[in-house]
Amino acid sequence: RVTEDPPVNKSQVKKFAVAEGKHAKFRCFVTGKPKPEIIWKKDGVPLEPGRRHLIFEDREGYYTLKVLYCKVQDTGLYVCAASNSLGNTLSAVHLSVKGPAVQFR
Amino acid sequence: EVEGAPSAPLDVRCLDANKDYIIVTWKQPAVDGGNSILGYFVDRCEVGTTHWIQCNDTPVKFARFPVTGLVEGRSYFFRVRAVNKIGMSRPSRVSEPVAAMDPADRARMRGTSAPWTGQIIVTEEEPAEGVVPGRPRELQVTEATKNYLVLSWKPPGEKGLEGVMYYVEKCVSGTDSWQRVNTEIPVKSPRFALFDLAEGKSYSFRVRCCNSAGVGEPSEPTEPTTVGDKLDIPSAPGK
Numbered sequence: 001r002v003t004e005d006p007p008v009n010k011s012q013v014k015k016f017a018v019a020e021g022k023h024a025k026f027r028c029f030v031t032g033k034p035k036p037e038i039i040w041k042k043d044g045v046p047l048e049p050g051r052r053h054l055i056f057e058d059r060e061g062y063y064t065l066k067v068l069y070c071k072v073q074d075t076g077l078y079v080c081a082a083s084n085s086l087g088n089t090l091s092a093v094h095l096s097v098k099g100p101a102v103q104f105r
Numbered sequence: 106e107v108e109g110a111p112s113a114p115l116d117v118r119c120l121d122a123n124k125d126y127i128i129v130t131w132k133q134p135a136v137d138g139g140n141s142i143l144g145y146f147v148d149r150c151e152v153g154t155t156h157w158i159q160c161n162d163t164p165v166k167f168a169r170f171p172v173t174g175l176v177e178g179r180s181y182f183f184r185v186r187a188v189n190k191i192g193m194s195r196p197s198r199v200s201e202p203v204a205a206m207d208p209a210d211r212a213r214m215r216g217t218s219a220p221w222t223g224q225i226i227v228t229e230e231e232p233a234e235g236v237v238p239g240r241p242r243e244l245q246v247t248e249a250t251k252n253y254l255v256l257s258w259k260p261p262g263e264k265g266l267e268g269v270m271y272y273v274e275k276c277v278s279g280t281d282s283w284q285r286v287n288t289e290i291p292v293k294s295p296r297f298a299l300f301d302l303a304e305g306k307s308y309s310f311r312v313r314c315c316n317s318a319g320v321g322e323p324s325e326p327t328e329p330t331t332v333g334d335k336l337d338i339p340s341a342p343g344k
Contacts (some may be wrong), residue, residue, distance in 0.1 A: 026227050
């Protein structure tokens with residue numbers, strides 16, 4: 001399913017950083033009735049649940065994406081897109097995965 | 106703000122809303138700037154945009170105006186400016202949003218709302234915390250004889266990061282009391298054979314995954330199975 005998202009103003013997107021090898025947990029509170037369908041995307045590509053991507057609704061009702069054992073390639077724009085019969089909206093953040101500070105040769 | 110111009114109109118609200126027009130009312134400003142108010146301009150802004158459009162070309166005299174040219178189903182904010190011979194007031198405070206729809210449709214839509222998403226908060230976690238595995242899938246009774254019963258299932262979509270093991274639970278139909286069958290050690294394969302079930306009694310089964318981080322949520326329970334009533338349920342070809 002392809003959905004057309006409104007454009008994201010990248011200069012206004014909040015930036016977060018995690019260290020390589022750690023987990024990154026994204027939490028987004030979503031309201032809407034009927035209950036919205038949620039799609040997490042990285043750089044526009046929908047993320048499927050998998051070995052390194054956990055997608056769930058946590059006990060406090062936050063829609064949650066967990067990227068496990070972050071790699072530098074996980075750096076990018078992450079979007080939580082919500083839609084129901086009345087419309088759609090999204091929130092975005094930028095994640096940087098920082099490699100080790102000191103590179104040994 | 107121009108010296109001698111009126112202050113902003115007050116209390117802008119919707120008097121009546123339909124799909125074709127929304128009647129907006131307001132209160133005249135507290136200060137007319139010493140010159141009588143010649144009229145008002147009404148502005149609208151579609152919710153979700155920042156674009157204000159002036160609705161009337163010439164000032165309206167009465168503190169009430171039907172706004173037309175709306176897109177059915179969309180919601181709008183309104184604000185009003187007052188004008189006298191010196192100049193224009195600042196805009197009023199913005200109204201509550203109003204949807205361009207007929208009252209019957211509004212009643213039908215009541216209790217619904219378009220999605221809203223908050224700011225995403227990112228936190229770093231230590232991998233050592235571990236991840237409890239999810240629910241096993243597609244649990245089924247593959248064999249049921251008088252003497253034993255075999256369950257099979259599929260691993261959870263999200264396994265966590267290590268090997269997953271399983272706990273099987275049984276429940277006598279009609280009760281809500283689940284009992285762990287393999288109390289001592291979790292099983293490693295997604296199959297389990299149960300013995301010593303009471304013949305003629307009906308049971309449901311469910312399975313939980315576990316790893317070193319903990320025990321996960323149970324699978325969907327099976328339909329009740331009466332021990333002894335089925336003999337060697339044939340499995341589908343190729344399974």
